[in-house]
Amino acid sequence: MIAFLGLGRMGVPMARRLAAAGHEVTAWNRTAKEVPGVRMAATAAEAAADADLVVTMLRDPAAVREVLAAARPRAGALVVEMSTIGPEAVARLRASLPGDVGLVDAPVLGSVGPAADGTLLVLAGGAPADLDRCREVLRVFGTVREAGPLGAGAAMKLAVMSAVVPAQVLLAETLAYAAAQGVDRAALLDVLSATPLGGLAERLRPAVLDGPPPARYALGLAAKDLTLAAHDTQTLAAAARDRLEAAVAEGLGDADLTAVIPSVAASRPSRPVRLNPSSVPAPAGAYSHAVRSGGLLFVSGQAALDEHGEVVGEGDITRQAECVFDYLERILADQGCTLDDVVNIRSHLTDMADLPGYADVRRRRITGPPPSSTTVEVPRLFRPGLLIEVDVVAALPAPVRPGGR
Template structure:
């Protein structure tokens, strides 16, 4: 029996393909009223097709009591290799894991013409995966997830580039159809044709495209960072559930002055989730405001309890991810503020801080406080960053 967790735009047609191929399938979605553990109970194969790394971890944590030794989990969401490694650590040793994200949207999911990018030992699920389309076996666990992010870090920025190309053409009196015709014989011809008339149906949501580029964030990815900023603006403007093609009208309609003033909240999948009452960072024009970062993990547990050095390392590593997401480094920090529960720890904290902030010191304030928002936290750090204008959105 196959348990298929996730019945969204992609999950529904994919589960239907399995049923039509003669497999015994039990589907599950959050609003079903059935627990994830009950959904996977007795399953030989568990397939997940969920929205992001946090959703996968949440659902699979809930499913743990129902998993039995010998079951294989096939993770088909787009969550990146780091999250796949985290999932492997979460699952019991007797439960197998394959990462198999797909290339393609709703249409190919329904017709069985997706490209499955598989990592890990697929010997026990190769036949099932072939129901969805062609299977590319790419190597060890995590290889499929890494390949998916690498591909999307090229495809998505290319579509944002075309949206800007259309906006330039419109501003200079170039007919859009004529522009698409001129691009037809170039490598950008096919995506330009798809973007010419945005689809009313959401095949690949703008929010998912932004999430994919957030997963692809790394310090040297300047073009990807610019595309990601565009999509984050569009998502903040309420276009997240629209098809990615909606970025065309967003770019054309948003004046540069308006974009510069808009505050765009940023919450990376690679940073422990907030409680919903704040965002980890907000970008306004060329300035990035990073909320107070503290040493806790995705489950809300203290990292490095009792150790200032361990907590400081965690805080600066998280901050590094946030900065890299916006194409910035620690050299771009204009102001840093540190809250310590014991000023006697400032020397130990300073040793860690100097490992990350190595250039001209930014403006700085350090204060002692009686306590922080979670018992056991020894420090909290927030920063204001002057984003390099050449990389800002």
């Protein structure tokens, strides 16, 4: 039996293909969905309870870690991680899973159409014995390329996206330049079609002439992928990521990646990017959860409020501190950071008698060299029942280029 965790744009057609191929599939999603031939479970743990294979197709490393912790795959099961989370996250995932649970990383190249048609390119990494267990299942999705040991598939996926996504941003900027010079867009695409960029130019032609299509590869996911792929050598990819983050701030995160074309055409000089990840409850007031500026990420004070604005763990400093650090980790993960990237942390307590309980949680969550820190006692916070609020500043993983970002 196969458990499929995550029914987003890609997950739905992939789960449907497994069922159509004759596999018994039980799926779970944060929001209820129906997929023909697939049994839906109320929780991730229910979906994974009897599964030999547990497939994850989720948004980012934090979501994968959280969902698999809740799913608790049984002894002897094999987790097939098909999200785009990067090799470092795969290594952390391996360390968090029990030793008797196998793991293969198998991200895919292709969008919603190939997912439905079974023509994805699956980039698989893992031990030979684990790959043997899932090879036939992976072939349901398309062509399987075995990239090497665990983490190799995730690394290959990010390497490919580090070329493909910036190339699309480059063409968006080229089209904006051409428009400023009075060059006809269709004529420009004709000329580009005779160059090494010809294939991409033709692929983008409908979006250029008719406007972006329904989302196949969401612009926000492309920005996330470039964030995960950040490396000292990748100045072009970092610039492309900044373009995409600006488009996300305009509200284009769920639009198709080709929406970057009109976004660039209407762009203004680079400004700070305001961020409100969907992985945490919406801001409780007139502020953004985080602001990205230059090489730094400024995260607003996080408090223990649930999605309904209710206090979590009223009177319990440990529960509130754990909730606050959960939110901080998710916001940092949205930008490719972890608590290890925090350079400054500022904590506000309504009672210093709670400091030992808070400090215990903080020591468990921040395990590396500690950041600079300020801790103060305040008479009250913005919502009755809150005991603590914490804000942080983190260094972003991508390099700062000469002359600014």
